[in-house]
Each structure stands twice: as structure tokens, then as C-alpha cells.
Amino acid sequence: MLIEMPRHTEIFGSVKIHEVQRILKIDSGGFTNPRARDIPFDEIKDVLGRFAVIVPVKDEKIHLLDGVLRAIPFDCSVIVVSNSQREAPDIYKMEEDVVKNLHDLTQQEILIVHQKDPDLGFAFYDAGYDCLLDRDTVVRDGKAEGMIIGMLLAKSLGKDFIGFADADNYIPGSVREYVLDYAAGFCMAESPYSMVRLHWRYKPKVVEDKLYFKKWGRVSETTNKYLNLLISTCAGFETRVVITGNAGEHALTTKLADILGYSTGYSIEPYHFVYLFDQFGLGAEIITDTDTDAANAGIEIFQIETLNPHIHEEKGEEHVTNMLLGSLQTIYHSKLCNDYVRSKVLEEMGDIMKWDQPKENVIMPPIGKIDAQKFVTLLERTAKTFARFERGAIESESKVETKTDLKEESV
Numbered sequence: 001m002l003i004e005m006p007r008h009t010e011i012f013g014s015v016k017i018h019e020v021q022r023i024l025k026i027d028s029g030g031f032t033n034p035r036a037r038d039i040p041f042d043e044i045k046d047v048l049g050r051f052a053v054i055v056p057v058k059d060e061k062i063h064l065l066d067g068v069l070r071a072i073p074f075d076c077s078v079i080v081v082s083n084s085q086r087e088a089p090d091i092y093k094m095e096e097d098v099v100k101n102l103h104d105l106t107q108q109e110i111l112i113v114h115q116k117d118p119d120l121g122f123a124f125y126d127a128g129y130d131c132l133l134d135r136d137t138v139v140r141d142g143k144a145e146g147m148i149i150g151m152l153l154a155k156s157l158g159k160d161f162i163g164f165a166d167a168d169n170y171i172p173g174s175v176r177e178y179v180l181d182y183a184a185g186f187c188m189a190e191s192p193y194s195m196v197r198l199h200w201r202y203k204p205k206v207v208e209d210k211l212y213f214k215k216w217g218r219v220s221e222t223t224n225k226y227l228n229l230l231i232s233t234c235a236g237f238e239t240r241v242v243i244t245g246n247a248g249e250h251a252l253t254t255k256l257a258d259i260l261g262y263s264t265g266y267s268i269e270p271y272h273f274v275y276l277f278d279q280f281g282l283g284a285e286i287i288t289d290t291d292t293d294a295a296n297a298g299i300e301i302f303q304i305e306t307l308n309p310h311i312h313e314e315k316g317e318e319h320v321t322n323m324l325l326g327s328l329q330t331i332y333h334s335k336l337c338n339d340y341v342r343s344k345v346l347e348e349m350g351d352i353m354k355w356d357q358p359k360e361n362v363i364m365p366p367i368g369k370i371d372a373q374k375f376v377t378l379l380e381r382t383a384k385t386f387a388r389f390e391r392g393a394i395e396s397e398s399k400v401e402t403k404t405d406l407k408e409e410s411v
């Protein structure tokens with residue numbers, strides 16, 4: 001792969017944010033030059049073998065999920081965390097069928113679990129991580145909650161890199177590219193605490209019966225503006241380095257996943273920045289040993305512009321407004337947010353704010369202390385919706401026989 005070198009890196013305390021890098025060629029020829037870095041495919045393949053891709057899904061069209069799963073490179077493990085409907089028509093059952101069929105045909109390693117499985121909730125309770133549970137000890141709704149489940153499963157597989165791919169993507173080829181872009185980012189990383197965030201080249205919309213290749217969405221444009229304002233006012237130098245505030249498509253090293261705090265729902269992505277600024281930014285007070293290690297190594301953020309455009313399901317205006325609210329709330333409550341930034345954020349929230357003051361998003365602490373093996377052993381023993389289809393098993397059904405039986409009883 002041939003990828004542009006970043007023109008500049010913004011250093012904010014221990015956080016290094018690289019300016020956007022364009023993908024010049026997905027399959028390159030080994031030609032290096034000062035403006036671009038060639039990453040040989042065997043290096044990318046090495047990363048893919050240590051990579052789990054998590055697909056959070058909630059009631060998406062089954063054809064879209066099928067395309068996304070088939071696009072993820074074989075060397076990666078795939079983890080589907082579903083919060084889809086269980087009442088008839090049981091969408092989760094359809095998703096399980098797609099997963100099982102894909103495994104039968106390809107032998108790729110795939111794990112699947114339902115977010116509302118009561119035994120999954122119990123496993124979190126048992127692990128002492130009950131911040132994502134509701135009153136009935138079941139995991140709450142929310143994409144972030146699904147992502148945390150996926151990250152624990154990835155850790156139990158011993159993976160070094162964890163990435164995410166939304167299930168509502170219409171272009172399987174773009175999903176394949178996203179995963180390769182993640183891997184390329186990790187090949188360039190110098191710190192074991194690094195993250196790769198994707199910036200879609202275009203997000204096409206239909207405008208007056210024609211496709212319009214739009215570059216910026218309302219939510220990301222606004223989120224980026226205020227994240228940049230946060231850094232600019234703290235550092236005293238204006239910057240526009242952040243362009244991936246809402247990057248749903250992102251990946252991180254497991255070492256970084258272990259020390260990050262997470263915000264609920266869709267505010268998880270902008271909160272990555274806010275957490276890192278609060279914890280490791282300019283003037284932050286480093287307290288724990290693990291944080292000292294990360295602060296010394298530096299936390300590296302790559303922002304890669306994809307070659308493919310992103311075409312996905314549109315979920316409507318209210319959904320977009322809620323996403324924007326979640327992002328702005330997160331920035332408003334940053335430790336680094338001064339009165340000036342707060343007043344600007346409040347102005348921006350104007351009519352869309354539903355409360356007198358911006359609410360605080362629910363924050364979930366780092367997952368590093370959870371024993372992922374114990375967590376998954378408990379799931380394997382108890383959770384009816386949990387299935388693990390191993391890579392290259394000769395009898396593809398053998399591993400999940402008893403689970404499948406159990407599942408059929410529960411449908």
C-alpha cells in the first residue's frame with residue numbers, strides 16, 4: 001500500500017495527532033519517495049493475523065451485514081455483537097445463519113453474541129464491570145456498549161489490534177479497504193498505544209436525483225471544530241488537525257483499548273479524543289503506572305483518508321441531531337474546557353439542546369483490569385446466544401453443536 005506521509009503532527013502533551021494521510025494506492029509497487037510511504041503487503045498481512053474486527057449491528061438489512069462480513073480479510077477474526085430484534089421476525093436468528101453459513105464456506109474465525117443475552121449481563125456483573133448494565137443486569141442499548149463487549153472478546157482471542165466496521169455499509173469493497181487502512185496505520189505506528197481513525201473521502205448523497213459526492217457531514221464538521229477549539233485554547237496556538245472526531249470506522253491497539261475510558265452510545269468516538277486530552281494532554285496529571293507507561297511511549301493518532309467513498313443507511317434527522325448532542329456534551333464536560341469554549345459549545349447547541357444544561361454522558365472506565373479469559377469462559381458455559389466458530393475447523397458445526405441446540409430451543 002502507498003500512503004501519503006503526514007504533513008504535520010500536532011503534539012498535545014503525550015498525544016500526537018498526525019494530519020490526514022491519503023491512500024495513494026491500495027496495491028502498490030514498492031516505490032518509495034519522500035512524500036509517501038510504501039508498506040509491503042506481507043507487513044500488512046502480519047498485522048491482519050493479529051487483528052479482530054468488531055461489527056456492531058442493530059436491525060440492519062441482512063444483505064448489508066452479509067456483504068460487510070464477506071469483505072473482512074480472512075486473516076482477521078470477526079466479532080459480531082448484535083442488538084437486533086429477537087421477537088418475530090427474529091433478526092438475530094438471521095444474523096446467526098449468515099455467520100454460520102459464512103464460516104461453513106470460508107472457515108474464517110467468527111464470534112457472535114447478542115447484547116441482551118442475560119448471561120452476558122451476568123458475566124459483566126461477575127467481572128465487577130456493571131457500569132454498562134441496566135437495572136435488570138442486562139447490557140444497555142448502545143453502540144459503545146456493543147463495542148466494549150466486542151473488545152473483551154477480542155482480548156480473549158489474544159489479539160493485538162482491534163478495529164470496527166459498521167454493518168450498514170453498502171459497499172463491501174470499501175470495508176475491505178478500511179481494514180487494510182487500519183493495518184497500514186499500525187505498520188507506521190511507533191508507539192504501542194496507537195489509534196487509526198478513518199476519514200471517508202466522500203459520503204455521497206442524492207441531491208435532486210443526482211449523486212453528490214459530499215465530503216463533510218454536519219455532525220463531524222461541528223465535532224471537529226470544537227475538538228480543535230479545545231486543543232487550540234489550551235495550547236495557545238490555533239489548529240485544525242482533528243478531522244475524525246466522529247470516526248465510527250476506527251481501530252486501536254489492545255494496549256490502548258485497555259487504558260481508555262468510554263462514553264456511552266455514539267459519543268464514544270469524540271470521547272476518545274476528550275479522554276486522551278483530559279488524561280494525557282497538555283498539563284494533564286498522570287496518576288497510574290499504566291498511564292505513565294503510555295505517557296512515556298506517547299499516544300499516536302493516525303487519520304487516514306480512504307480511497308473509497310462511504311455509502312451507508314441513512315437513519316434520519318433525529319438520529320443525526322442526537323449524535324451531535326452526544327458529541328457536544330462530551331466536549332462541554334471535558335476537564336480542559338474553559339468558559340470560552342463552553343460558551344461557544346452552548347451557542348452551537350442552541351435549539352437542539354433538550355435540557356437547561358448539557359447532560360453528562362455516561363462514562364465507562366477502562367477495561368484493562370477485566371479478566372477477559374474468565375469472562376469468555378463464563379459466556380461459553382452459560383450464554384445461549386454466544387457462538388465461536390473457529391478458524392479452519394474441519395467439522396464447522398462441531399464446536400457449536402450444543403449451543404446451536406440451545407439456541408433453537410430459545411427461538
Ligand code: GDD
Nearest residue numbers: 056057058081082083141142143146166167168246248266
Ligand atoms: N451492538 C449494537 N448495539 N450495535 C448498534 C447499536 C446497539 O445498540 N446501535 C447501532 N448499532 C450499529 C448499527 O447497526 C451500525 O452497524 C453501527 O452500529 C453504526 O450505527 P448507525 O446507527 O448506522 O450510525 P451512523 O451510520 O448514523 O453513524 C456512524 O458513523 C458516524 C460517523 O459519521 C456511527 O459509526 C457513528 O458512531 C459515527 O460517529
